[in-house]
Amino acid sequence: MIHFVLLISRQGKVRLIKWYSPYSQKERTKVIRELSGVILTRGPKLCNFVEWRGFKVVYKRYASLYFCMCIDQDDNELEILEIIHHYVEILDRYFGSVCELDLIFNFHKAYYILDEILIAGELQESSKKTVALLIAAQDSLVETAKEQAGSISNIIAQATK
Template identity: 60%
Template sequence: MIDFMLLVSRQGKTRLSKWYSAVPLKDKARIIRDVTSLVLGRPQKQCNFIEWKDQKIVYKRYASLYFVACISKEENELITLEIIHLFVEVLDRYFGNVCELDIIFNFHKAYYILDELLIGGNLQEPSKKEILRVCNQQEDFMEETKEEMFVRPRNTTR
């Protein structure tokens, strides 16, 4: 099970964080700081797996973003790396060559995609097509809702 997922820029700014286990807010900030410094401080040629406390950190750098997942010691690192890659591929297809700015300005969509991919830290949907279909359906629904809100006059009788 994935305990948390982070997207961190090369400058150390957290762009996205999703927690699948209950952690107090103070501890979250400390953990993010510790994990970020641990990942950013490693040379590029080193392994993408880090033993950390009683868990493992699995990360992969794509362009200017580090995708970081924390898993229990029993979990398979390679499967987690594939889940990260699947998330990146879906983001890439959804945004059309995703970049850090897409995540910054459309963070709610990135969270939605991650929620379609993982539930409770476990892989829910392995199909890129299905994830994209549901996300596009959600996007269409949101557009229809916006149009209805602004086009139809409300009945304001007192």
């Protein structure tokens, strides 16, 4: 089971975090600080798996971002690396060569994509095509809602003149 997903920049800034296990706010802050220190100081030639507090943290660096997932001790690290890569590929497909700014300004989309892939710390959808279709459907719903909100605003503006 995945306990949490953490995306951090090379400067140690959290860009996305999703918790699948209960942690208090104080504990969350401590986890982020500890893991940022551990992962950011590791050399690029070292293994992408870290033993931490009885768990394993699997991470992969893409450009200026570290994608980290905390898993149980007996889970398969290579499967988690594949899940990380799967998520990055879907982000790349959606944003067209995803970068840190895409995640900063469109964090809600990054969370939505992550929620389509993982549910309760387990892989939900492995098909990139299915995830892309779900994202496209969500985008069309958002556009329809914006158009309706715009038309309602115009009606209200006309009525109050």
